[in-house]
Amino acid sequence: MAQPDWGLDTEPLSLASAPVPEYGGGSLADLLPTLASGLAVPGCAPAMAELAPADRNCVFLIDGLGWHQLAAHAADAPFLASLMASSRGGTGRPITAGFPATTATSLASVGTGLPPGEHGLPGYTVRDPGTGELMNQLRWHPWTAPHVWQPYPTVFQRAHAAGVHTAQVSAPAFASTPLTKVALSGGTFHGRLDGGDRMDLAAAQLAAGDRALVYTYYSDVDGMGHRHGVDSDAWRARLAEADRLAARLAEQLPPRCALYVTADHGMVDIAQDELHRIDFDEDWELRAGVALLGGEGRARHVYAVPGAAGDVLAVWREVLGDRFWVASRDEALAAGWFGPVVDDRVLARIGDVVAAAHDDVLLIASQREPKESVMVGNHGSMTPEEQLVPLLEVRT
The missing domain is CATH 3.40.720.10 (Alkaline Phosphatase, subunit A)
Structure with a gap:
């Protein structure tokens, strides 16, 4: 490789x-x-x-x-x-x-x-x-x-x-x-x-x-x-x-x-301000069509409600695409993010959309993840x- x-x-x-x-x-x-x-x-x-x-x-x-x-x-x-x-x-x-x-x-x-x-x-x-x-x-x-x-x-x-x-x-x-x-x-x-x-x-x-x-x-x-x-x-x-x-x-x-x-x-380290910490729980655009938010602040799995995966991908790319690599599940798999092989039993564990931070930015969820949302040091991407x-x- x-x-x-x-x-x-x-x-x-x-x-x-x-x-x-x-x-x-x-x-x-x-x-x-x-x-x-x-x-x-x-x-x-x-x-x-x-x-x-x-x-x-x-x-x-x-x-x-x-x-x-x-x-x-x-x-x-x-x-x-x-x-x-x-x-x-x-x-x-x-x-x-x-x-x-x-x-x-x-x-x-x-x-x-x-x-x-x-x-x-x-x-x-x-x-x-x-x-x-x-x-x-x-x-x-x-x-x-x-x-x-x-x-x-x-x-x-x-x-x-x-x-x-x-x-x-x-x-x-x-x-x-x-x-x-x-x-x-x-x-x-x-x-x-x-x-x-x-x-x-x-x-x-x-x-x-x-x-x-x-x-x-x-x-x-x-x-x-x-x-x-x-x-x-x-x-x-x-x-x-x-x-x-x-x-x-x-x-x-x-x-x-x-x-x-x-x-x-x-x-x-991610600064404690709104410029560097985007709050999923306070952003209606990012929440639209999302059934579950997984992962962590710099590596998110986004699970869409049935039929909404394409719309969620489009919105997340529009809102976050200059600061995150935003991929569909199929795109992330094809790019090898999770390795050259992904077992069938693992596919549904991966988000319909996967977002990995590029910049010094964090996608927090202040209500769902109160402890994780205030951490100074972060990782995942x-x-x-x-x-x-x-x-x-x-x-x-």
């Missing part, structure tokens, strides 16, 4: 200008299959040829740490910043998250090794075709069977079945969530509240097998970005903590090991600040 052009146009938007993620060779979905291939796990291919095989592999995912944010705050994360020049197997390049650039979608891509169109978690909130209601894919409906919603085995499950020592080390609250079940299960889950304890245990798990695949996670960078923004003192403090944790883990790596530090998405994430490497 040709490398996307991550420069943003200044002319009126066309769908051709949207920088589609590097599915198939440079996205989050390609990481674990490549590592597992080096461990001789059946069914896993080395999609990222620039990554040399290792007997022991660890993925440390820092939620919300985009490539551009790390570069802009290198002084706050000296260890991580020192690895940027050799990111992505020595190329000095980032990888892409996938669309939408949001946690549920990205973690499913990491764990399954599949793009969103196949694993079927194509947004923050999406329509459940079985009920006709929106489902938050971080929280889920209690009546939704996780392995019906996402039926594919994870790479961790494949690795465990192939005799690889496999473990996840994360906060205890994530042990049995539906997202963990469908995206990150396989081997053993170890819950630790303290970040330092997680790093120590991840290193111990790597040493526990001649072949090992270990995943660990830190969420606070994302949380502080949402609440305070990606240039706030609170955000920078959490970045500095993530840097210390990564260095702590790197110092304890056993022999024949590769550590990869990556992220699920970047983030952009295909801009470089949201899409590009590091793939930093330490080897022993």
